Amino acid sequence: MLEKTSKTAKITIDGTTVEVPVNKGSLGPDVLDIRSLYKQTGLFTFDPGFTSTASCESDITFIDGDKGELLYRGYPIEQLADKSNFLEVSYLLLYGELPTKSQYEDFSGKVTRHTMLHEQMLNFFRGFRRDAHPMAIVCGVQAAMSAFYHDSTDINDPWQREVATIRMIAKLPTIVSWAYKYSIGQPFAYPKNNLQYAQNFLQMCFSVPAEEYVVDPILSSAMDKIFILHADHEQNASTSTVRLAASSGANPFACIAAGIACLWGPAHGGANEAALNMLKEIGSPDRISEFISKAKDKNDPFRLMGFGHRVYKNFDPRSRVMKQSADEVLELMGITNNPTLQVAKELEKIALEDEYFIEKKLYPNVDFYSGIILEAMGFPTSMFTPIFALARTVGWLSQWQEMISDPNIKIGRPRQLFTGKTHRDYLPYEKR
Numbered sequence: 001m002l003e004k005t006s007k008t009a010k011i012t013i014d015g016t017t018v019e020v021p022v023n024k025g026s027l028g029p030d031v032l033d034i035r036s037l038y039k040q041t042g043l044f045t046f047d048p049g050f051t052s053t054a055s056c057e058s059d060i061t062f063i064d065g066d067k068g069e070l071l072y073r074g075y076p077i078e079q080l081a082d083k084s085n086f087l088e089v090s091y092l093l094l095y096g097e098l099p100t101k102s103q104y105e106d107f108s109g110k111v112t113r114h115t116m117l118h119e120q121m122l123n124f125f126r127g128f129r130r131d132a133h134p135m136a137i138v139c140g141v142q143a144a145m146s147a148f149y150h151d152s153t154d155i156n157d158p159w160q161r162e163v164a165t166i167r168m169i170a171k172l173p174t175i176v177s178w179a180y181k182y183s184i185g186q187p188f189a190y191p192k193n194n195l196q197y198a199q200n201f202l203q204m205c206f207s208v209p210a211e212e213y214v215v216d217p218i219l220s221s222a223m224d225k226i227f228i229l230h231a232d233h234e235q236n237a238s239t240s241t242v243r244l245a246a247s248s249g250a251n252p253f254a255c256i257a258a259g260i261a262c263l264w265g266p267a268h269g270g271a272n273e274a275a276l277n278m279l280k281e282i283g284s285p286d287r288i289s290e291f292i293s294k295a296k297d298k299n300d301p302f303r304l305m306g307f308g309h310r311v312y313k314n315f316d317p318r319s320r321v322m323k324q325s326a327d328e329v330l331e332l333m334g335i336t337n338n339p340t341l342q343v344a345k346e347l348e349k350i351a352l353e354d355e356y357f358i359e360k361k362l363y364p365n366v367d368f369y370s371g372i373i374l375e376a377m378g379f380p381t382s383m384f385t386p387i388f389a390l391a392r393t394v395g396w397l398s399q400w401q402e403m404i405s406d407p408n409i410k411i412g413r414p415r416q417l418f419t420g421k422t423h424r425d426y427l428p429y430e431k432r
């Protein structure tokens with residue numbers, strides 16, 4: 001809950017002083033409440049990339065970038081990854097508390113019974129080229145849900161908001177797995193209600209009609225943990241995109257499609273695919289210094305993918321959990337000395353001892369190790385970001401629900417610092 005303080009900030013411009021109130025939350029930096037600044041001073045604030053801007057008030061996820069701390073509704077990500085499961089974490093993010101046993105059974109039962117897609121949606125998959133990037137398919141089919149689930153698009157009806165939320169959490173694994181099956185020319189596998197969430201996703205990805213598929217518990221446990229680690233992350237670019245789309249009153253399926261589109265970028269969720277491609281391009285530890293030099297070269301646009309973060313100026317706690325999980329999964333799968341993992345560990349060690357990375361506080365982020373596990377599980381790199389989108393859907397929906405249920409919701413409409421041509425009159429050809 002936002003709390004007013006007795007503190008204010010005085011801003012003096014051209015001899016006029018205005019006082020700006022300072023508000024505080026339960027954790028993190030206080031804020032200057034500048035909502036009336038333009039009315040009082042005729043001035044905008046200027047903050048491209050929103051490096052110093054709190055866009056909203058939220059109770060869901062807290063990040064302390066200096067400490068490398070991530071809390072979902074107050075619970076440390078390390079504890080949730082170790083002790084919980086993705087559907088329980090989904091309930092926590094959506095409703096604010098860990099569920100009782102009966103609440104969990106009710107919620108997971110609802111999700112289980114919404115995993116199938118409207119059969120006619122199969123036609124959307126078949127309209128894509130086989131070599132379409134799975135993110136293009138996932139983004140397109142997600143938006144197309146607006147055309148099929150008309151009974152859950154009215155954002156003013158709490159029941160419809162709840163149904164849309166359950167539908168998307170339930171159906172994204174089906175959409176993502178079918179995008180994969182379509183890209184490899186295999187038949188779609190339907191969800192099975194007797195399987196847990198992560199197990200079901202793996203069987204939809206890797207089972208074939210020609211033989212029985214038994215889900216490997218090592219893989220389903222690792223998959224579930226990867227979903228938990230990616231579920232939410234405060235006001236990142238894609239969540240802010242979902243919030244901005246939702247502020248116009250757009251239907252929930254369209255808002256989540258907007259989030260998927262934003263996540264695709266290599267500076268954001270696309271970094272897991274880019275990071276593994278980079279590690280493979282490096283190929284062996286003796287080429288690491290060449291890439292570190294490129295990353296440090298101001299004239300070279302190359303950046304170490306999976307490194308650095310807008311908020312974390314310490315280890316991303318998710319990358320620590322992911323690194324440990326990578327060791328466990330590869331060992332349990334009998335994959336010893338995986339060259340890509342060796343390069344990743346050596347790269348991390350060298351970078352963290354390098355003055356450039358120390359001074360700029362650049363550490364591995366969630367995307368640095370995730371690709372190594374996903375590849376070992378059998379996924380191609382093109383499937384890494386769709387899996388990120390699958391997991392982040394519950395975070396986007398939690399943030400969307402929080403925003404839509406705020407009675408003071410306003411459409412997001414930033415202003416600008418205009419630096420273009422001042423007023424001028426139209427000129428005919430002969431005068432140009």
Ligand code: SDX
Pocket residue numbers: 049232233235236237266267268269271295296302303304305306307308309310311360362365366367
């Ligand atoms: C995700 O926001 C979230 O929460 C996102 C996310 C989530 O869960 O939603 O955590 C998921 O998107 C993780 C980030 C994945 N992206 C990458 O791994 C791509 C590589 N990283 C960079 O592109 C960069 O670090 C960003 C985009 C992640 C953050 O960029 P910022 O905050 O805008 O920082 P910046 O670009 O201003 O960098 C600060 C300095 C710059 O040098 P100077 O101009 O000050 O001299 O650090 C340098 C940058 O050049 N730098 C890097 C670098 N990242 C930043 N140099 C080399 N390699 C890098 N990876």
